[in-house]
Amino acid sequence: MRLYLIGMPGAGKTTLGRALATAYELPFRDLDEEITRREGRSIATIFAAEGEAYFREQEAATLRAVVQELPALVLATGGGTPCFHQNLDVLLGTGHTLYLEVPVAELVRRLQQAAASRPLLAPATDAAALTERLRETLAARQQFYSRAPLRCAATSCSVAAVQQLLSRYQTSS
Ligand SMILES: Nc1ncnc2c1ncn2[C@@H]1O[C@H](COP(=O)(O)OP(=O)(O)OP(=O)(O)O)[C@@H](O)[C@H]1O
Ligand SMILES: O=C(O)C1=C[C@@H](O)[C@@H](O)[C@H](O)C1
Numbered sequence: 001m002r003l004y005l006i007g008m009p010g011a012g013k014t015t016l017g018r019a020l021a022t023a024y025e026l027p028f029r030d031l032d033e034e035i036t037r038r039e040g041r042s043i044a045t046i047f048a049a050e051g052e053a054y055f056r057e058q059e060a061a062t063l064r065a066v067v068q069e070l071p072a073l074v075l076a077t078g079g080g081t082p083c084f085h086q087n088l089d090v091l092l093g094t095g096h097t098l099y100l101e102v103p104v105a106e107l108v109r110r111l112q113q114a115a116a117s118r119p120l121l122a123p124a125t126d127a128a129a130l131t132e133r134l135r136e137t138l139a140a141r142q143q144f145y146s147r148a149p150l151r152c153a154a155t156s157c158s159v160a161a162v163q164q165l166l167s168r169y170q171t172s173s
């Protein structure tokens, strides 16, 4: 089984992804970490040195390489992954895609500390600016995230809840 987690920055893709991989005894990959490893530099450095378009190309290529390499895994994608280069079609066509749905106010709480090291959020320094930035980003991305056949809300996104969701989904499909 390939299980893909998608959602906004701070939604908990990496945190929950690792826990799900342990529960299912599957390898875990984090797409941001894979890109960092392939490139030998941080995401922030890639954005600063090469710009977003270059990052999106590397992201798309790395996604396809990971999918080809591993027939079974849990993959935490980057926040923007489903929104560029037909990546969502790759996800939908090769595994189960789960959208972690988290309200903007909760994302702000989680991200406020870390915003400076996240290139797309860095310009938003205070809570109001970060809220506005996340609102705009989510509005633009909703059309992609909402195509995931599986979704769970922030408050119910435990490993057990996802396992239940997935087993119901697998028996019905
Ligand atoms: N269920 C949760 N409840 C509260 N805090 C959480 C939860 N899941 C993750 N967090 C916290 O929120 C922050 C972001 O989590 P995480 O890095 O897993 O998100 P992400 O979706 O992988 O973000 P990114 O897209 O930036 O990689 C972390 O500080 C993490 O500890
Ligand atoms: O939301 C986004 O577009 C991003 C999220 C991160 O996971 C990284 O993939 C990168 O910082 C871009």
Ligand SMILES: [Mg+2]
Binding pocket: 013, 014, 015, 030, 032, 076, 077
């Ligand atoms: Mg992450």
